Amino acid sequence: MSALTFTxxxxxxxxxxxxxxxxxxxxxxxxxxxxxxxxxxxxxxxAKVDDVFEVSGTDAMQIVFRGSTARCHRIGAGATxxxxxxxxDAGDHLGAQLRGAEISVTGSAGDFAASEMKKGRxxxxxxxxxxxxxxxxxxxxxxxxxxxxxxxxxxxxxxxxLRRGQILVAGNSGPYTASRMIAGTVLVLGSVGAHCGHxxxxxSLIVRQxxxxxxxxxxxGTHTLAFLPLLMASWKExxxxxxxxxxxxxxxxLMGDTGNGGKAEVLVWA
Amino acid sequence: xxxTTPARSMEINGxxxxxxxxxxxxxxxxxxxxxxxxxxxxYNAANAMTGFATSVIACGVEAGIERELSPDETPDGRPGYxxxxxxxxxAVLIKQVETRMGxxxxxxxxxxxxxxxxxxxxxxxxxxLRFFGDGFQQSKKIGSRRYWRIPVMxxxxxxxxxxxxxxxxxxxxxxxxxxxxxxxxxxxxxxIDAMKKLPNIVMPFPGGVVRSGSKVGSKYKALMASxxxxxxxxxxxxxxxxxxxxxxxxxxxVIDGLTEADVREATRVGVQACCDIGAKxxxxxxxAGNYGGKLGQFQFHLHDIMGGAK
Numbered sequence: 001m002s003a004l005t006f007t008x009x010x011x012x013x014x015x016x017x018x019x020x021x022x023x024x025x026x027x028x029x030x031x032x033x034x035x036x037x038x039x040x041x042x043x044x045x046x047a048k049v050d051d052v053f054e055v056s057g058t059d060a061m062q063i064v065f066r067g068s069t070a071r072c073h074r075i076g077a078g079a080t081x082x083x084x085x086x087x088x089d090a091g092d093h094l095g096a097q098l099r100g101a102e103i104s105v106t107g108s109a110g111d112f113a114a115s116e117m118k119k120g121r122x123x124x125x126x127x128x129x130x131x132x133x134x135x136x137x138x139x140x141x142x143x144x145x146x147x148x149x150x151x152x153x154x155x156x157x158x159x160x161x162l163r164r165g166q167i168l169v170a171g172n173s174g175p176y177t178a179s180r181m182i183a184g185t186v187l188v189l190g191s192v193g194a195h196c197g198h199x200x201x202x203x204s205l206i207v208r209q210x211x212x213x214x215x216x217x218x219x220x221g222t223h224t225l226a227f228l229p230l231l232m233a234s235w236k237e238x239x240x241x242x243x244x245x246x247x248x249x250x251x252x253x254l255m256g257d258t259g260n261g262g263k264a265e266v267l268v269w270a
Numbered sequence: 271x272x273x274t275t276p277a278r279s280m281e282i283n284g285x286x287x288x289x290x291x292x293x294x295x296x297x298x299x300x301x302x303x304x305x306x307x308x309x310x311x312x313y314n315a316a317n318a319m320t321g322f323a324t325s326v327i328a329c330g331v332e333a334g335i336e337r338e339l340s341p342d343e344t345p346d347g348r349p350g351y352x353x354x355x356x357x358x359x360x361a362v363l364i365k366q367v368e369t370r371m372g373x374x375x376x377x378x379x380x381x382x383x384x385x386x387x388x389x390x391x392x393x394x395x396x397x398x399l400r401f402f403g404d405g406f407q408q409s410k411k412i413g414s415r416r417y418w419r420i421p422v423m424x425x426x427x428x429x430x431x432x433x434x435x436x437x438x439x440x441x442x443x444x445x446x447x448x449x450x451x452x453x454x455x456x457x458x459x460x461x462i463d464a465m466k467k468l469p470n471i472v473m474p475f476p477g478g479v480v481r482s483g484s485k486v487g488s489k490y491k492a493l494m495a496s497x498x499x500x501x502x503x504x505x506x507x508x509x510x511x512x513x514x515x516x517x518x519x520x521x522x523x524v525i526d527g528l529t530e531a532d533v534r535e536a537t538r539v540g541v542q543a544c545c546d547i548g549a550k551x552x553x554x555x556x557x558a559g560n561y562g563g564k565l566g567q568f569q570f571h572l573h574d575i576m577g578g579a580k
Contacts, residue, residue, distance in 0.1 A: 164411060183409065202408070226382050226428035227410050227419055229347050234412045247347065263406065 001059035003085075004035065007066040009052055015043030016091070017052055019065070020074035023101065024082030027060040065090075070110055076103045079120070092129070095122045096136065098146060111155070112136065114148040117165065123238075127152035130174065133167050133186075134160035141182065143167070149238050156193070159186045162203060168235060168242050178205045181264060185231065189241060200257045200264040210252070210268045217256035217266065224250050225267070280573050282542075284549025285556060287572050292443045292537065293560035294568030297326075297356045298363045299438030299528055300393065301336065301386025304375055305350035309338065315378035316351035319370050323355070324475045327495065331357045331366040332440060332526050334472030345384045346428070352386050354472045356440050356526040363435060364393045371429070372399055379424050385415070387434030396420075396429030442525035442533035442570055445483070445501060445557040446544050451519035453552030455479070458521045460547060461540035471527040471536045483522045483559060498559070517554055530568055538575045545576075 006022060018041035027035055036050035049055060057064075061082040065075060073091035076084045079101035086094075089107035098117040108126030114133045128150050133143040134157055144163040153171035160176065162184040172190035179198040185206065192211035205211075228249065235242040251267040280287040304319065306312035316335050323333035333355040344350040355370075357363035375383050376399060383395060400407040400418040408419040416431040446461070448454035462478035465471065473479075488496035499505060500512040501520045513520060523540055527533040547553050558572055 185410070204408075204410070223425060225419070226346055226426055227412075227417055230345060230412050230417070230428075231410065233347075263408070265408070 002057040003062035003064045004032070004055070004057045004060050005064040005066060006049070006053040006055060006068075008068050008072065009054060011067050011069050013052070013071070015052075016071050016073055017042050018074055019068075019072050019091075020077040020093075022049070022063065023076060023079035023084070024060040024063065025078070025080055027063070028082075030060070032056060032058055070108075073110070076101055076122075079103075089126070090124075094124070094128075095120070095148075098122065108152060113150075114143050114146070114167070116141070117143040117148065118145045120146045121149070122147070123149045123151075125151045127171070128154050128158075130155035131157045131160060133158065133162050133165070143184070147238070149242070153190065154188075158188075159184070159205075162186065166234075168238055170241055177211070178203070178264075178266075181205070187235075187242070197257055197264065197266055199260040199262070200266075201260060201262040202264050204265050204267060206251075206267045206269075208269050211266065213254060213266060214257055214259065216259035217254045218258060220253040220255050220265075222250055222252045224248065225253075228267075280576065282545035282548070282576065285545045285553045287541070287545075287576050288555060288557040289573055290558050291560055291563070291572065292441065292558040292570040293563060293566035294439050294441040294530070294533060294570060295358075295566045296568075297332075297358060297438045297440040297526065298360045298435055299354060299356045299526070300363060300367060300390075300433050300435045301352055301354050301528075302367070302371075302375075302395065302433055303339065303344060303350055303352050303384040303386045305339070305344045305346055305348040305382045305384070306378070307348065307380040309349040309351075311378060311380050312339075312348075312350045315375045315381040315383075316353050318374035318378065320353050320355070320472075320474075321374070324480070326356075326358050326362075326440070330362055331355045331370075332472070332474035332524075333370075334474050334478075334526075336469065336472055337466070345430075346382055348382070354386075354470075354526070354528070356438055356472075356474075358440075360391070360393070360435060367433070368394055368398060371395060372402070376402065376420070376422070376427055376429075382428040384430045385433035387436060390434030390436040392432040393435045395431060395433045397431045399429060436528060438526065438528050439530050439533050439568055440526040441566060441568075442527065442537055443522055443559050444537055444541055444572065445520055445522050445555075445559065446553060447501075447513060447517045447520050447555040447557060449516060449518055449552035449554060453547075454519040454521045457544040457547050457551065457553045458523060461523055461543040464543040465523075465525070465536050465540045468532070468536050468539060470529065470532040471525055473523055473525055473536075475522075475524055478523060480522045480524055481520075483520070486561065501557075512557070514554065522559065533568070534570055534575055537570050537572075541572065541576055 036055040074093045080099040086105040090109040092110035094109040094113040096115040098120040111129035113128040142161040154173040156174035175193035183203040196211040254266045320333040336352040339350040396418040403420040420427040458479040483498040484495040499509045
């Protein structure tokens with residue numbers, strides 16, 4: 001069986017497309033014709049899948065989006081199984097509430113990538129927008145499991161209210177990184193924007209250069225921490241540059257946000 | 271005096287193997303990996319963790335160091351030791367693991383502790399120990415495993431949340447009957463050296479050897495067990511002795527293992543090491559302790575185990 005492939009017919013089209021239903025959970029066992037006839041929200045109106053996508057292949061456990069753009073939202077949302085490959089860009093809510101599937105994106109993704117993700121893995125070769133790993137608007141807990149790997153940059157409020165899981169960013173992250181973070185682990189290899197760790201409660205933000213932290217973070221000295229080698233060993237499967245990090249690095253530990261009663265840590269490579 | 275040398279004869283290198291069996295019991299067992307900055311401090315923690323753990327009768331658990339671990343064999347890439355602990359039931363094992371972790375491993379400088387069994391029932395390793403952190407403890411979930419980081423005076427104590435508990439076998443044993451005490455001890459040392467190369471087993475007594483084998487019951491009502499007078503050479507003339515003339519010393523090796531096959535293999539290797547010394551080295555007989563086969567669910571028949579030996 002060949003991969004179930006959705007090729008965007010009009011990449012220049014203006015309407016937003018809700019791709020949330022196009023996962024193995026809903027498409028398994030359906031023929032290409034049956035998939036093509038399924039309803040799809042396009043620009044707020046109900047259309048059919050083949051109004052916007054050419055559909056080929058039948059294996060819903062391997063879904064491919066070809067030529068997709070930042071208008072293609074909610075790709076892989078809530079998916080529990082299978083793999084989804086996006087050979088270009090993805091829109092907002094990529095892998096939101098993901099529950100076990102694996103998603104790879106060759107280009108960049110929009111806002112709220114991995115939002116409230118529970119399990120699984122998302123790898124984005126380009127950038128992600130704002131609020132990656134954060135809760136959906138109105139909710140109080142962000143990503144609670146799995147791993148988000150970003151090889152480019154991340155926008156504002158990366159890991160806002162992160163509950164569990166890991167986010168690895170090879171590039172830079174925007175303002176309010178790890179704000180209100182509840183637990184979990186975030187790694188940023190590039191620079192981090194202003195107000196980093198604002199109201200952070202628990203969890204670890206690991207960075208290479210000291211970020212602009214609020215004054216309510218307290219210096220706890222430089223240490224060799226036993227859990228870091230285990231953590232870094234788990235990043236080997238994420239490939240370069242994460243696989244090549246020094247295993248026994250010493251880290252400068254800052255804890256806060258004490259203004260919020262927080263006991264989170266920002267670890268800066270010494 | 272009676273000499274009950276068995277009718278079915280088996281001899282290896284001049285050493286008589288009694289036609290008898292060791293009686294083993296079902297136990298609950300677990301393995302814990304203990305690491306530290308170097309082997310010296312990993313050993314100190316492992317040794318303390320498995321101290322006062324010779325017999326479930328008074329110690330709660332029977333435990334020992336299984337083997338040394340090189341840095342590439344441990345989860346955190348540091349030198350370590352694996353320890354095995356066995357108890358008669360799961361409740362006792364759970365309690366003993368928690369107590370010993372708190373007093374012997376948490377306290378030991380630079381130590382960390384990890385699960386040594388992936389499957390089985392999950393029992394607490396650091397799950398409750400974390401409260402020592404008084405709210406400053408941090409959880410870190412890596413893959414499917416959860417770890418606790420507890421701030422302590424030398425840095426952080428890293429401990430995995432749970433370890434695996436499995437059904438195991440205890441009470442494997444054999445007796446070494448020798449011309450003299452030094453010869454009995456030398457044979458037991460050789461046996462322990464050989465057996466320590468095997469996985470999944472421990473010999474819980476000091477150095478792996480016990481010289482005070484016991485029988486069930488006593489003339490004193492308060493005691494459940496007393497000296498195994500049938501194998502005590504200094505009173506052989508006035509008791510219902512089980513030792514042949516000329517035998518001056520008897521020592522026992524007790525084996526606990528994760529499976530029946532592990533205990534069986536350890537018995538074979540240990541007895542063979544004693545027989546390699548043989549009659550010329552003063553090793554006259556190998557026997558085993560049992561309760562008539564009525565109490566234990568496992569029987570380790572020496573003739574069956576040593577059947578292929580020469």
